Amino acid sequence: MTEAHPVAATFVKNAVLRGAQLIVADPRKHPLADHASLHVPIRVGSDIAFINALMHVLIKEDLYDKAFVNSCTVDFDKLKEKVMEYPPERAADICGVSPDMIRDAARRLASVKPVMLCYTLGITEHTCGRNNVLSTANLQMLLGNMGVECGGVNPLRGQNNVQGACDMGALPNVFPGYQPVTSADARAKFEDAWGVENLPDKNGLMIPQMMEGLVDGKVRAFYIFGENLANTEPDIRKVEHELASAEFLVCQDIFPNETTRFAHVVFPAAAWSENDGTFTNSERRVSRVRTASKAPGQAMPNWWIFKQIAKRMGQDWASDSARELWDNEISVLAPQLCGIKYRRLEGDGLQWPCPDEDHPGTCFLHKEGQFTCGLGVFTPVEWTPPAEVPDEEYPFVLSTGRRLAHYHTRTQTGRCEGLNDILGEETADISPFDAADMKIGHGDMIRVSSRRGEVQVKANVTDQVPKGMVWMAFHFRDACANWLTNPAFDPVTLTAEYKACAVRIEK
Template identity: 45%
Template sequence: MTNTIADVEQADVILITGSNTTENHPVISAFVKRAAAFKGAKLLLVDPRRIKIAEFADKWLRPNLGTDVAWINGLIHVIIKEDLYDREFVENRTQGFEALKEAVAKFTPEYVSEITGIPPGQIIDAARLYAGAENAAILYCMGITQHISGTDNVKSLANLAMITGNLGRPGTGVNPLRGQNNVQGACDMGGLPNVFSAYQPVTVADNVSKMEKAWGVSGMSDKAGLPVTEMIPKAHSGELKTLYIIGENPLVSDPDLNHAEASLDHLDLMVVQDIFMTETAQKAHVVLPATCFAEKDGTFSNTERRVQRVRKAVDPPEGAREDWWIITAISKRMGYAMDYENAGEIFDEIASVTPSYAGLSYARIEHEGIHWPCPSPDHPGTPILHTQSFPIGKGVLHAIDYIPPAEQVDEEYPLYLTTGRVLYQYHTGSMTRKTEGLNERAPESFVEISPADAEKYGLEDGDKIRIASRRGEIVAKMTVSPKAVDGTVFIPFHYAEAAANRLTNSALDPVSKIPEYKVCAVRLSRAA
C-alpha cells in the first residue's frame, strides 16, 4: 500500500475494485465502513458481484469480467475531456500524459459501455465523483491482478491516481490489499525469482557483488529464476526434476489442477515443508514438519508495509522446527554453513543488506511496528509513499489498450466463472477447515448463480450440479443469489473435494506471470 490502513478514513472518496473487502479483509473493511457511515466518505464500488460492501456504496458499477482496463480508461477519458485532472501534479510529477490522452481518446462512455456493460451515465458520474474529491483512495485486490491483463490493470489504476494527484497525502494512494499474511514480507525478502531483498534485481552486477560479499561466496548467478507458474509446466516436460515447497498447497491453489497434479507426478523429488499434511504434502517424497506462527519468533510485514514483531506463544509439537532452522540445517549438509543462533541474528543480516530495512532492528520495533522504507536507525519510517517525488523521479503514465480475457464463452461453454473466497474459510483451508466452528458456517463448496440463469438452465437452489470447463469438472451445490450477475457464476476455491481450480485457466499475465483465475468459460448440468 502507498498509504496506511488507518488513513483510509481520511478519504473523501474510496474506490474499491477487485476486492470483496468484507470477506477477504474484514478488519480493513471496518475502516471503510466507518468512513462511509460516519465520516462522510463516498464509496465507489466497481465489482461484477453485489458483494456485502455494496450496501455502503454511493455508486456501484457492475462491469463484465476482465474489462477493467476499459472502464478505468473510460474514467480517465471523462476526467481529461472535462478538464478535471490535476494539471499541476501532471506537469510537475508525471511523464507520458500526451500518450495517455491519445490512448484513452477512443474510450468514450458509449464505447466503454459496449465492452463493460456499465451504462455510459454511470461512467461519467463515477469519473466526476473520483476526480472531484479532495482526497481519493483506491483499494484493490486479486480481482484486479489475477488476469492476463493484471499488470495493465494495476498500471491503469496508477494512471487514474496520478492524473488526479491522489498520491502522497493521507486519504489517497493506490493500495493493494495483500491476499495472505506476510505476502508483503515474503516479497520484501526476495521471495521472487528476479530480485534480492528490497526488490534489488539479481541481474544487476553491483547487487550480486554486494550479496557475494555479505554471504562470503563467489560466482553467484545473475540470471533470474523461474516463477512458480513456469515451474509446473517444466516439471511436466521433465526439465524441472526437484521441487521444494514451503507453506504452499498448489494442489488446491494452482490453476488447471488436473495438469498441475500430473506435472508434480513427473518430479524425481518433491519436498514439502508445512505445518499440516496438506493435499500437496500427501503426495510429497519428503515432508518436513514446520512450526506455525504462534510457535516461533520473527517478524511479519503487513499490507501497509509495517514491519512487526512476532513472538513465540506456545511450544510446537514434537519434531516440528522453525522454518529458518530447517533451511539452515539443509544448507549445512549441502556444504554452506549458515550459523545463526536465533531469528534476531537473521533480522540483523536482513537490515545489513536491505536498504529499505536498514534502519530497523528488534529493539526499534519491540513495541510498535515501523513502515519501510526506513533507511537509517534515526529514520521514523515512511507511512505514506511518494509525498514529494517518486523513486524514479517523475511517475510514468502508461498508455494502455484493452485486451479481452484469454477465454471466451461459446455454445458449449456458455457461462463465465470467477473464483474467490468466503469469510469463514481461508485460502486452501489448510488451517480453517480443521476448525469445527468455521466448518459449521461454511461447510462445503457452492456455485453462486443469478436467479435468471437458474431459471434459464432449469436449476433450483440446493441442486447438486456438475460444472465443467475445457480443463476439468467438479460437482458442487448450487446457490441462487442476488450477488450473482447474469451470465457469470462464482465458486470459492477453498474446497479440495470440489476444487474450483480444476476448472480455471492457466493463461498467464506476460509480465507478472500470474494466472487468469478470475475468468474462464464453463457449462452447468444437474448432477446424477
C-alpha cells in the same frame, strides 16, 4: 474485501459511516456494495476499458489535476491519446454499464481529495493483470492522489505476509530489498555477505515455468515451502501431473495437505504462532510475531530447517534466532530496512523505508510527487478480453475468489470445527435469472463444467451474481474451482487468470 480482507473492510465501512463516499466497481453486488454510494457492476475482465473511459471523461471535461500532472509526471500526451479512444459509449459496450454511470463515477472521483484506490485479486488475476495495475496507477496520478496520506494505489495482498516475503527476496528477479540479480554490484554485495561465488546473473523461473519444468526435466528438484499448489494452481489435473513428474520433491509445511502427497521428503515446520519473527503488511509495516505456544513433535522453525540443510551443504550460517537474522543480516543488506532493528519493533512496528536508526519510518510513499524513478510515468494500456470467453458450448463466465469462513485451501481453517459448522461445503453462486431459466432451485445439485474438468456442487441462488456469471471459491477439495480454471497467464507476471474462464452448468 468483506470476505478476503474483513479487517480492512471494516475500516472502509467505518469511513463511510463518517461521511466518506465509496465507489465499488465489481461484477458482483457483494456486501461492500451495500455501503457504496455508487456500485458499478462492470463485466468480468473489463477493468482497463472502464478505467480508460474514466480517464477519458476526466481529461475531456478538464477535471484532472493539471498541477500534479505537469510537475510530477511524464508521458501525459501518450496517455491522453490512448484514453481518447475510449469514450464512455465505447467502454459501455465492453463493460456492460451505462455511459452515464461511467461519467458519474469519474465526476465523483474528481470531486474530492484525496481518493484512496484499493483493489484485491480481482485486478491482478487476469491475463492482463499487469496492465490492470498500470491502469490504476494512471488513474491515481491523473487525479493527483499520489504522495498523500490516504491516497495512492493500495493492493490488498492474497496472504498475510506476501509483502514481507517479497521484501526478503522471495521473487525470481531480486535479492532481499529488491536489489536486482542482474546488477553486478548487487551480486558482489551478496556474494561477499554470503561467502559464495558466481551468484546467478539471470532472473530465475516463475511458478508456472517451474511446474512445466518438472515434466520436461528442466527442473529436477522442487522445494515447496508453505504452499498447497495441488489446490491453488489452475487446472488441478494438469498440476497433479506436474507434481507427480517431479524427480525429487520436498515440502515444508505445518500440516499434511494435497501437495504433500507428492513429496519425497516432508519437513514439519512450526506455525506462525509457534515461532518468533516478523510479518510485513501491505502498508510496509514490519511487526513482531511472538511465540504463543510450543511447536508440537518434530516441528521446527523454518529458518532452523533451512540452516540445517545449508550446514549439510557445507555452509555454517552464523545467525541462530529470528532476532539475529533480522539485526545481523536482513537490516544490514536491505537499504530500506537498515533502520529497523528488533528492539525498535515494539508497539505498532515500523514502516519501511527506514534508512537509519533515528528514522521514524515512512507513513506513505511518493511524498510531494517524488517517485522512486523520479517523475511518475503514465503508461497507456489497451483493453484485451480474457483468454477464454463464453461461447455456445460454455455460455457462462466463471470467476473465483474467497469466502469469509475459510482461508485458502483450508489446511488450517478446515481443522477448526466451528468454522466448518459455519461453512461446511462449497456452492456455485448463480443469478436468479439463470436459475429460473434452467429451473434450478436454491440448494439443488448442479454440475459445473469447463474444458478442463467438472465438479458437482450445490447451487446458491443469489442476487449478488449477475446474469451469465458463476462464482465459486477454492476452499473445498472436491468442489474446488481450480478443477475448472484456465492455466492462462499474464505474459509478464505469469499470474493465472483465476477471474475468468468459460463454463456450462446443468441441473
